[in-house]
Amino acid sequence: MSETTQIGLSTADYFFDLPQELIAQDPLEKRDECRLLVIDKETGKTKHKIFSDIIDYLEPGDCLVLNNTKVIPARLLGEKEGTGAAVEILLLKRKENDIWETLVKPGKKLRPGARVSFGGGILTAEILDIVEDGNRLVKFYYEGIWEEVLDRLGEMPLPPYITHKLKDKNMYQTIYAKYEGSAAAPTAGLHFTDELLKRISDKGVDMAFVTLHVGLGTFRPVKVTNVKEHHMHTEWYQVTAEAAEKINRAKENGHRVICVGTTSCRTIESAADENGRLSECSGDTSIFIYPGYKFKVLDCLITNFHLPESTLVMLVAALAGRENILAAYEEAIKEKYRFFSFGDACFITDRME
Template identity: 45%
Template sequence: MPVLVSDFDYLLPPELIAQHPLADRSATRMMHVRRYGGPEIDNLQFRSFPDLLSPDDLVVFNNTRVLPARLFGRRSGSRAQTLSPQNPASREFLTGRVEVLLTRQIQADPPVWQALVRPGRKLGVGEKIFFGEDAEHPELTAEILERGEFGERTLRFTGDFWGTVNRIGHIPLPPYIDRPDTAEDREQYQTIFARELGSVAAPTAGLHFTREILDRIAARGIETAELTLHVGLGTFQPLRHENVEENHLHLERYSISADAAEKLNRARREGRRIVAVGTTIVRTLEFAAQQSKEFGEQSGDANIFIYPGYEFRVVGGMLTNFHLPKSSLLMLVSAFAGTSRALRAYNHAVAERYRFFSYGDCMFIE
């Protein structure tokens, strides 16, 4: 029997979608889901997370940092089709507002990025997009090099790229957060261990951690490690084919340091549990384990698609937020917990009024 996208659906009242984070990150609720033995589901607070760990666990975090990846510019109109001069909206259309969401860096110098561009249908190869307040002297210019599907474009930038992006860019809050981003989101939508700039979305399971929680983990002698996966379209892209096996995910850049690789290899040799903080860590570890029997210092592009039937090679425990219906992330959770158990947990979360998605509550599956 094929695995169908529609098998991973659930009803979510819109009011359960968290629009803002809690003032205290660690005050979120946490569902404890057991795959083996004991009660299947417990309702806890995230502050209980360190107590659920074993002293010999290795807990792995994603240290990626979200960049202000949403830019608003204006099109040059240089490659646009000519509109009727009788149309008073012609000039505004040809040089109208353009929204660019940077999704993946391809080249550093000059900066070349993959991006989603809206409205993109009439923006062809060679068209330029200008950014900055001065219409005559833009601070940053993007030229479209290639067109892709569903509004994707490859852009080459000239000008002060990082300076302009950091100054005028917006934090790319997911579309289910129905409000404009604020100055506070620049820090609230980052984990406390965020260092490596490059994500277009936060690894949201890490948002619950505070210094006090990390100190409690350290006080128990529990080992931790960090690696990097820059979250891109692979996390959020819709699955366009009903048969799950026909879908493919975008590439996401990852790196594993020599120190992290040594910790991972030692934990595996000693038969210790590896706990992934977030689906980004699950994808990185499982992708890297497919490439070789042991971890090494490495970097590359991961596009692993994990759905029920997948055999996990590395991860023995997972902390994760609640994910959208019919999404690749819900399929990953279902692959780890079992589809029926995962959907029971999600329906329980709805009944118990958990807060969903990026700024919402979490679940620990072991």
């Protein structure tokens, strides 16, 4: 049996037919009123709930891990100097001295040496070099404070499948977003409100905040036939001493570590040693989790509904089993759950009651 004929190692094993109308275009006004599909990771059994019911599935001593990254308004629309042609630059990764790794459109017309103007010259950019995957290294020139200039000129970098314009930038931001650096939101966290987090805390559930700056690799399709050949892009993460201590304590005391979102999951799985213990650390991760992976720390996962054949659907299949996930997704489609960034949520758990 060749590798790609083994169930779960072919990208096509993660295909499902998703009606276009189920892709959520707008966030709900009340974040915690979206639907919640609870999935038993062992049996695949499901229950239909509302997101605020998540508190009923959390127990005192559990540790909830949340990603406190903050999305920057990373989409800049400008004009190529000399021709006036429309240009879009998407900020991916900050380097040094106002140099960023970016995604540019149209790429063919923006060779090294080309210059772009934004906001009538408030901000200008020079293309320095072409790097991996056709991304560009770009140096920016401006007066004043970078964050203020970006806030004034930039737009939220919504995923390509969202075509509606966002009425309020903060709706694509978790309520606990703190450290700027993401090109996309850790969307599982969008469902939490201050009130719900307070109720969870009052119940005796610990909260550990980690940081992973989400890159656009999140939306990059898997183009290879064999899952193992897919190349993940690196993303920067940080685990503080306080977060590590809370997560370790939950494990030592026989409680569960429950990640909010795939980014929190990838952070702690990257940071843990072979015994599943964490310590204060930071670095780049390109961890790719797919069926066959043995989780070192994570027990349960709160996440949204993901794209067919994506690395994210492979990650949830690693936790709950491919057949369980595909069956749960089929049920969600039948029940008209809303998919992707502004959609509904699921909770993959080891305890249904």
